[in-house]
Amino acid sequence: MNAIGSRSRVEGREKVTGEARYAVEHPVPGAAYAWVVQSTVAKGEITAFDTADAEALPGVLTVLTPDNAPELAPVSDGELAVLQGRKVSYRGQIVAAVVAETLETAREAARLVRVTYAARRHDVRLTPDHPGRYTPDEAEDGPWQARQGDPEDAFRAAPVRIDCTFTTPAEHNNPMEPHATLAAWDGDALTVHDSNQGPSTVRSTLAKVFELDPARVRVISPHIGGGFGSKGTPRPNVVLAAMAARAVGRPVKLAFTRRQMYALTGYRSPTVQRVRLGAAEDGRLTTIIHESFEQSSTVREFAEESTTPTRVMYRAPNRRTAYHLTRLDVPSTSWMRAPGDAPGMFALESAMDELAVVLGLDPIELRVRNEPDGHPEDGRPFSSRNLVACLREGAARFGWSDRDPTPGVRRVGRRLVGTGVAAATYPVLRSPAQATARANADGSYTVRIAAIDLGTGARTALGLIAAETLKADPAQVTVEIGDSDLPRAGLAGGSAGTAGWGTAVVRACEALLSKLNGHVPPEGVEAAADTTEEVKGQGDEYARHSFGAHFAEVEVDVDTGEIRVPRMLGVFATGRIVNAKAARSQFLGGMIMGLGMALMEESVLDEAFGDHLTADLAQYHIPANADVRDLDAVWLDEHDPHVNPMGTKGIGEIGIVGAAAAITNAVHHATGVRFRTLPLTPPRVLPEL
């Protein structure tokens, strides 16, 4: 399929042979190890520390507590105020840390640190009518809420109405590599090998927190074992490792355990979402009201923004979207793959399916009838929008046309079979970056940018982009990324990495081409680019979004409530594809996460203790190979001249958006039962069959 290229990851060999080093794997002489002590109450004050036993353990170098930890400069993210006070805001918060000669000693000593608390009553339960609920900027239209027309009146007047509430659980990102840092000081210069989604951001944050000249901070991150958003903001590990290294005057390695990650590295907020749709008999929507209730910790405000995708999906003259937050005594929520869009589109696309069933209309046809001409809120043209084409292409490939819409009637042995569809969308974003491109005397090229490869193949993609601009063979282009000493760049996040970094790479390569006159001197020729003006100057005359369609077939065992997904198809319109091979993996990975979201992923919160119980991969279920059967992802040949010089739209997240709804809609088609609470595990499904 159409793409700039199709190339295996350039660092693939290093990775499969184990040569590639991840953060704490970098060998450094004299490294010490840090281990965190976490609070065992969800709210209160620490009244006393007893560190004597821990300190007495041979091999312990120091025990850091709020009493002896150095003061840090405040930053907006409260999670980074590590050991800055005795207040406890959630269960699992870092309250002390041990640094020791070995990992095992540090871990054992951490157990010996005794912390006494004055616990206060905690509140960790999210309810839509929570008294602490708030909607900032209540009066104004903005990200929190948007309104056109008279949505409530229109709903009351609508001939056909859907009013339903969907619930999604907390979900944890669970990248393979935990959040980990190796920190070393040389005088007042700090170097960290760190697992993150943006070395430039980590550098500027560390510089602020430790009040250093950013030029004295270096963040090295050549390989990252996944992040899915959880490494998008610097985490306590990087601050604590640096603090500990300074305290003991040695390099310090700190890696969170899987279990610790459940409290310390973010997760998707649970959501309760009410969707109201009003439609005419022919299926045309007259009103859409989508409200979401989400949680945030008391340390850091973060909104999942589940209603955002609803703003761009369907035409309706009357509309309102709003999300509300409640601050609870829970660990901090944060980005997780397609924040907002993933849970939001589960709710919207389930509601659309419910409407199609009520109307007796094909769910694809219902979506086609509500396809807007421009942005549904303000009529701005879309830079490109091929939702309908995705639905049609998918329908043809999946064999949708001979589908009998009647729910609950197809049976194979003891299994009910059904199919479902849902739409997907994701915004096209990009952030400014700098890059350099160099022509070397031997005919090769070197591109440098502080981009990062989470495992997505960013290095390879940027090489393809550079090679295309330079009209060179990709094998001639070396891409240097993953180091804050390289030209500054934005995060791998918001599916914006390739778009933002790629723009800078294209511009640097163009600048290089204009400097080259055929002859390359021995010292080479270098050109630089900074896309700040270009990116910030891009107007919003167009609405820029990706679209897609998911199709799923499910089998539901009537005796056990087990659901299997024999087939899933995703069709995407995401502009130009850079690397066909890696892009397919991205889409498939997103879809598999959607499968997990639909059927098994759930972080169970214990209300009595206030923490997430399912704190390992034996309890927090993600799809195993056996869950993933016939899975396919394809893309349309979409040309969009209004996004960026490559014409790309970003593909990291759209694969998960809508995937869960396609599956749950298929479950309804199979069983005739509508499940509105995720995930659809046998304990939830069986009682309803």
Added chain:
Amino acid sequence: MRPFAYERAATAEEALARCDEETRYLGGGTNLVDLMRLGVERPARLVDVTRLPHDRIEERSSGALRIGAAVRNSDLTAHPAVRRHHPMLVQAVLSGASGQIRNQATVGGNLLQRTRCSYFQDITKPCNKREPGTGCPAIDGEHHNLAILGHSESCVATHPSDMAVALAALDATVLTRGRGGERAIPLADFYRLPGSHPERDTTLEPGELVTAVEVPPLAMPSRYRKVRERASFAFALVSIAAAADVRDGVVRDCRIALGGVAHRPWRARRAEDHLRGRPLTRENLAGAADQELAAAHPLRDNAYKLRLARNLIVRTLLELGERA
């Protein structure tokens, strides 16, 4: 974690001689080492028992199989005699954990793995099984995958082993060696119900070593079926090991054991008794399941297990009957 000594024993005598209160036998370590990392287990010494001469599967003249305690789970499932005679045992073991873990795990360790109750695994929380007398937060907390049968006010945990459920249906015997000599403990007496001593999973004496499991022959088709929250690599919500001798539509004999419902593999003798001599019909099977499950006391969030167990009994035996 607490520093510990690691020793290897070459014989059972040696292992026993080295074992004291602060010692644990080490099989594959797939459960024990995890629990040591979590601080749930804090032995001062590990005695590795995988080199003992208990790593063979022997066919006895009686037709019984003697499976050494150090036999790896994968080797058990690959053994021709086990495959030929006990499909349900093979299916049970293969349905557990992952290929990598089964390569490492031993039969002895599998029998003695600890519950997966979340609270048990978290030393910052109370748990009667881990620290007697501290309480059982699971009763009012998260228990969707805990017991519906045979639990007590002190503990509602389930035993996680799939293999043990098949062994319960097979009337297996656990062979042990302790300070008092050798014992042969029928599986039915090997695992305990929690009662007021949930800290004790089995009737083993301190330091008693499992040397083998003896499985008598079974001349009936058998099957293991496990329901879980994903297609593989998850513990059972409910599982069933079943065998049936059905002739002319009548159940001559049968075996039924349930997993995921109790502190031990749950041999469904009432259901078996109800079925013997009766035609293999959906109604009779449902009746048998109801007889067994009449004693169940589901917790707030696990009543679904009643229906699941009932459906599994009906369906699995019907499928076995179809094959007869």
